Amino acid sequence: EAQVTQNPRYLITVTGKKLTVTCSQNMNHEYMSWYRQDPGLGLRQIYYSMNVEVTDKGDVPEGYKVSRKEKRNFPLILESPSPNQTSLYFCASSSGTGTSETQYFGPGTRLLVL
Amino acid sequence: AQTVTQSQPEMSVQEAETVTLSCTYDTSENNYYLFWYKQPPSRQMILVIRQEAYKQQNATENRFSVNFQKAAKSFSLKISDSQLGDTAMYFCAFGRGTSYGKLTFGQGTILTVHP
Numbered sequence: 001e002a003q004v005t006q007n008p009r010y011l012i013t014v015t016g017k018k019l020t021v022t023c024s025q026n027m028n029h030e031y032m033s034w035y036r037q038d039p040g041l042g043l044r045q046i047y048y049s050m051n052v053e054v055t056d057k058g059d060v061p062e063g064y065k066v067s068r069k070e071k072r073n074f075p076l077i078l079e080s081p082s083p084n085q086t087s088l089y090f091c092a093s094s095s096g097t098g099t100s101e102t103q104y105f106g107p108g109t110r111l112l113v114l
Numbered sequence: 115a116q117t118v119t120q121s122q123p124e125m126s127v128q129e130a131e132t133v134t135l136s137c138t139y140d141t142s143e144n145n146y147y148l149f150w151y152k153q154p155p156s157r158q159m160i161l162v163i164r165q166e167a168y169k170q171q172n173a174t175e176n177r178f179s180v181n182f183q184k185a186a187k188s189f190s191l192k193i194s195d196s197q198l199g200d201t202a203m204y205f206c207a208f209g210r211g212t213s214y215g216k217l218t219f220g221q222g223t224i225l226t227v228h229p
Binding site: 033041 | 118120123156157158159161164205207216217218219220221222
């Protein structure tokens, strides 16, 4: 089954404690991205990757890091989480030829930073 | 930069009735795509329908159809014969033709279908 998986699905942490949210896709997609969803703001792109070792900032990259060492994985790293990073996070992937390709979303990770 | 605006934070409809959700966007691009995504209480993002800007014909998927007005930069979603399972948050999204999948989303509209 074609899918994007994220772990963990729910996470409660404290300010300053480094965390990683994993994302993996089994469709051999080139393009992967991270979004955050906040009430009244919709989804906003944090970072994206066009292929292995190729990443770039989206609209709200501050406080986040990513890496793309393997095609299937695209982890999101919060080196020093702060309460304003409390949000619902989505990973997405597509085959990378442009937006004509359907984007597949993961199930979401709900993060609470105390 | 592109912007997407959904001016209806909440909508409600009776089961079996028709409802239309509004979306407007702003762009200087000529090659782009528009999408409606559904987000039920499970929070999963589900693609409902998409429209290529170069196509004049409005997209249709079963009970879901769009009214794409390119000159007015308007992209509304019509849901016919509403069902209880249509209750969800609906997001309008814009994608540039060469942006390798980046989507710009609207704020969302919460739709409630009443029995």
